[in-house]
Amino acid sequence: MSRQSTTEVRGSGPVRVTPRAGRRGSPAAQLSTMVLLLAVAGYFLLPVWWLVVSATKSNGDLFGTNGFWFGSSIRLADNAAKVFHHSDGAFSRWILNSLLYSGGGALTATLIATMAGYALAKYPFRGREGVFGVIIGAVLIPPPLLALPLYLLASTAGVVNTYWSVLIPSVVTPFGVYLARLYAAASVPDELIDAARVDGAGELRIFFTVALRLMSPALVTIFLFQFVGIWNNFFLPLMMLADNKLWPLTLGLYFWNSQLRNQPWYDIVVTGSLISVVPLAIAFLALQRYWRSGLSAGSLKS
Amino acid sequence: MTGQVESTPASPAGHGRSRPTSTAGGGRPAAGRRPARSKLARRRNRTAGLLLAPFAVLFLAVFVVPIGYAVYQSLFRVQRSGLGLEPPETVFAGLDNYTRVFADNSFLTSVGRVVLFGLVQVPVMLGLALLLALLLDSRVVRLGRFFRLTYFLPFAIPGVIAAVLWSFLYVPGISPLVELGEKAGAEVDFFSADMILFSIGNIVTWSWTGYNALILYTALRSIPRELFEAAEVDGCSGFRIAWHIKIPLLRPALTLTGVFSIIGTLQLFGEPMVLRPMASAAISNSYTPVMLSYQAAFGLNDYNFAAAIGVVLALSTFVLSYGFLRLSTRGSS
Numbered sequence: 277m278s279r280q281s282t283t284e285v286r287g288s289g290p291v292r293v294t295p296r297a298g299r300r301g302s303p304a305a306q307l308s309t310m311v312l313l314l315a316v317a318g319y320f321l322l323p324v325w326w327l328v329v330s331a332t333k334s335n336g337d338l339f340g341t342n343g344f345w346f347g348s349s350i351r352l353a354d355n356a357a358k359v360f361h362h363s364d365g366a367f368s369r370w371i372l373n374s375l376l377y378s379g380g381g382a383l384t385a386t387l388i389a390t391m392a393g394y395a396l397a398k399y400p401f402r403g404r405e406g407v408f409g410v411i412i413g414a415v416l417i418p419p420p421l422l423a424l425p426l427y428l429l430a431s432t433a434g435v436v437n438t439y440w441s442v443l444i445p446s447v448v449t450p451f452g453v454y455l456a457r458l459y460a461a462a463s464v465p466d467e468l469i470d471a472a473r474v475d476g477a478g479e480l481r482i483f484f485t486v487a488l489r490l491m492s493p494a495l496v497t498i499f500l501f502q503f504v505g506i507w508n509n510f511f512l513p514l515m516m517l518a519d520n521k522l523w524p525l526t527l528g529l530y531f532w533n534s535q536l537r538n539q540p541w542y543d544i545v546v547t548g549s550l551i552s553v554v555p556l557a558i559a560f561l562a563l564q565r566y567w568r569s570g571l572s573a574g575s576l577k578s
Numbered sequence: 579m580t581g582q583v584e585s586t587p588a589s590p591a592g593h594g595r596s597r598p599t600s601t602a603g604g605g606r607p608a609a610g611r612r613p614a615r616s617k618l619a620r621r622r623n624r625t626a627g628l629l630l631a632p633f634a635v636l637f638l639a640v641f642v643v644p645i646g647y648a649v650y651q652s653l654f655r656v657q658r659s660g661l662g663l664e665p666p667e668t669v670f671a672g673l674d675n676y677t678r679v680f681a682d683n684s685f686l687t688s689v690g691r692v693v694l695f696g697l698v699q700v701p702v703m704l705g706l707a708l709l710l711a712l713l714l715d716s717r718v719v720r721l722g723r724f725f726r727l728t729y730f731l732p733f734a735i736p737g738v739i740a741a742v743l744w745s746f747l748y749v750p751g752i753s754p755l756v757e758l759g760e761k762a763g764a765e766v767d768f769f770s771a772d773m774i775l776f777s778i779g780n781i782v783t784w785s786w787t788g789y790n791a792l793i794l795y796t797a798l799r800s801i802p803r804e805l806f807e808a809a810e811v812d813g814c815s816g817f818r819i820a821w822h823i824k825i826p827l828l829r830p831a832l833t834l835t836g837v838f839s840i841i842g843t844l845q846l847f848g849e850p851m852v853l854r855p856m857a858s859a860a861i862s863n864s865y866t867p868v869m870l871s872y873q874a875a876f877g878l879n880d881y882n883f884a885a886a887i888g889v890v891l892a893l894s895t896f897v898l899s900y901g902f903l904r905l906s907t908r909g910s911s
Contacts, residue, residue: 305816309718316710317728320788323743324731326754330746343747343754392633399626407630414641416837416899418845420868421892424875424884425644428651445640453633479625508736510848511868515876526738533742534855546746549739556734567730571796 324553331355331550335543355547362532362544369521370528371552374507376439377524381446382502386495389449393456394487398469408457414450420511427515441516442524446506452498459494460487496566500559507556525552645892651885652676675886684864685887689894691775692866696843699779703787704835708828710787711794712820726795729788737785741852744781749856769857777857778849786842790835797831798824833906837899844895847872867891 326343332355337347359367396408426445430436435444464487472482488495513527520528529552532545560567655671679685710729714722732740748768750756759766768777801824809819825832847868854861863877864870867887875884 305718306720309713309716310720313710313713313719313721313725316706317725320728320732320784323740323747323784324735326747327743339751343752343757388632388636391629395626395629399622399629401623401626411637413896414637416841416896417641417645417892418841418868418895420845420847421648421888421895422641422644424871424881424888425648425651426640427875428881428885429644429647444636448633448636448640450637450641479622480628483625483629504734508738510736510738515872526736529742530738530852533745533852537855542746542752545742549742552739553735556736557731560730560734561727564727568796571793 327546327550327553331547333543333546335540338542338546351543352547355543356551359544359548359551362541363520366520366523366528367525367548367551370523370525373522374524374526374552377442377446377509377513378503378506381443381506382499384447385449385452385502386499388447389452389498390456390460390488390491390495391483392453393458394460394464394483394491396453397457397460398464398466398487411450411453415454419509423512423515426512430516436516437518437522439522442509442513442522445512446502446509449498449502449505452502455498455501456491456494459491463494464490493566496563500563500566503559504556648885648888648892651882652889655882656880671882675882676890678883679886679890684862685867685870688864688867688870692843692846695775695779695846696840699782700836700839700843702779703783704790704832704839706783707787707790707794707835708825708832710791711798711828712824714791714795715798715824716816716820718816726792729791731788732785733789735785737848738852740785741781741849744777744784745853745856748777748853769853769860771860774853774857774860778846778853781849782842782846786839790839793835794828794831797828801827829906833903836906837902840898840902841895844868844891844898 322344329344329346330338332350332352333341333347334349334351334354337349341347392411396404422445427436427441430441435441468486468490469482472486473479477485507524508526509524510526510530513522513524514530517523517527520531523531529545529548532541532548536542536545652675653671653673654668655674656666657669658666713719714725719725735743747753747755750767753768756766756768767773805823805827806819809823814822845868846866850861850865850869854863854865863873868891871884871887871891874880874887
């Protein structure tokens with residue numbers, strides 16, 4: 277299709293009659309690209325559309341009407357009320373838990389990772405590259421494989437089935453350290469640090485007043501990635517938390533879903549899933565530009 | 579990996595690197611200034627230590643110690659006396675647990691299953707991601723922003739919720755897809771033993787393709803445009819530019835997404851767990867290696883065996899990712 281575009285531009289003769297076609301490609305190339313991109317967009321959107329539509333349906337309509345269109349009545353509010361009243365209001369508790377794990381965990385993780393990344397970027401101590409190598413190596417360890425020994429250790433320490441058992445592992449992000457080091461190296465000039473030293477500022481003060489401010493976009497990026505990582509985490513809370521009062525949203529919905537065989541509460545699971553997706557979807561749309569920098573760091577020349 | 583990645587961030591701070599060697603006595607500073615300098619270096623090292631300490635302590639606690647503990651656990655077993663009258667005791671077992679792991683049929687089957695899954699799903703996903711990234715980067719595209727947002731959307735949906743969502747789209751009676759299939763005369767049972775691996779692969783592909791596509795797209799955008807413009811002036815078609823210039827330059831980003839996809843495949847757990855109640859005939863409790871390890875630990879209370887499985891998996895992951903890195907960086911640079 278692209279070959280076609282070249283011939284067409286050539287065929288249009290020495291006069292540049294079709295600069296637009298040259299810039300945008302031939303109509304055929306444009307059309308086929310558009311069709312393909314739209315088809316893929318449909319694939320990504322269709323399940324979400326189904327979820328939105330289905331959250332407005334009664335149990336009867338879920339089974340009786342076309343899944344991709346609305347049913348006989350719009351019952352979103354009723355369904356949402358049912359979700360929040362189900363099992364003595366467990367759902368709102370799970371939302372708060374998820375916010376605590378993700379918000380608290382990501383906030384702490386960001387600060388800790390930024391301190392470490394800055395130290396690795398700006399203080400050339402002996403063994404620095406070795407330390408960094410170990411941290412990068414840890415990115416390669418699949419989290420579920422750590423969860424079992426963590427569970428055993430936590431049960432020895434007596435913190436199994438507490439908030440801490442999920443929070444403490446969540447505040448460590450090797451990937452965050454990697455990002456922080458990149459950003460610190462790129463955005464905090466050595467000259468500025470030296471100038472602050474000449475002015476008599478202490479090393480820690482330089483970090484907390486000068487460096488942190490310069491690195492603030494990076495802080496948002498690290499926070500976002502860690503927030504989503506914790507929000508999506510399933511294996512660790514599944515192992516650690518037996519008490520459903522401590523569960524995050526994912527675990528709660530997983531449990532409700534696994535009960536569907538015996539309890540036909542489809543409307544509740546569907547609407548609950550939709551509600552659980554909304555906060556993250558909003559965060560995504562509102563903070564788009566911070567994602568981009570994280571993605572580009574993920575693709576940096578290695 | 580280590581050697582590869584560390585070179586990147588080190589280079590911007592590169593000129594700072596020579597500093598400590600000279601302060602540490604490598605150079606020959608004037609005799610009078612020397613103590614002051616080393617004091618300064620010591621103070622800075624202390625600051626670096628202070629800044630690193632919180633991360634280091636927690637890293638030890640949730641990465642290093644658990645790994646060590648898993649290895650330790652895997653070398654023991656719990657022995658119960660014949661009559662069960664005395665309390666069980668833990669005895670050193672050497673490599674017995676590892677022999678058990680490799681002799682265990684369900685372990686070997688589950689490993690074979692995820693390897694097969696990865697061999698099909700990862701290339702399909704990354705191929706599609708690469709195609710999308712190249713199209714989004716091409717001059718032909720319109721509505722680029724809309725497409726980028728749409729493709730990123732599944733990343734915002736937790737894996738477990740994505741699996742719940744798709745499981746509804748697989749269930750006969752609720753799913754409009756199954757209904758459409760029936761109208762077209764095809765009875766599709768997404769939970770059957772033949773289809774289940776595809777059904778899981780579809781969920782994983784749906785969740786991660788857009789994310790990978792955007793990583794590749796971002797990498798493409800960071801390539802200087804002049805490289806393509808020169809080729810265009812020389813009469814290169816968009817396709818040839820993509821094949822000869824863009825894809826080779828994308829190699830590091832492709833490698834990275836490849837490594838993370840391999841890691842993701844080996845830890846397959848959430849999706850089959852969610853589908854299991856609906857597909858209990860097709861998904862056993864040892865369907866994937868992580869499920870087997872979970873079952874060993876919480877179903878059979880055999881923590882030592884579970885730990886051995888974990889160690890084997892962690893090592894295989896490491897070897898596979900490292901091998902993949904070596905393989906894909908061979909010949910470049």
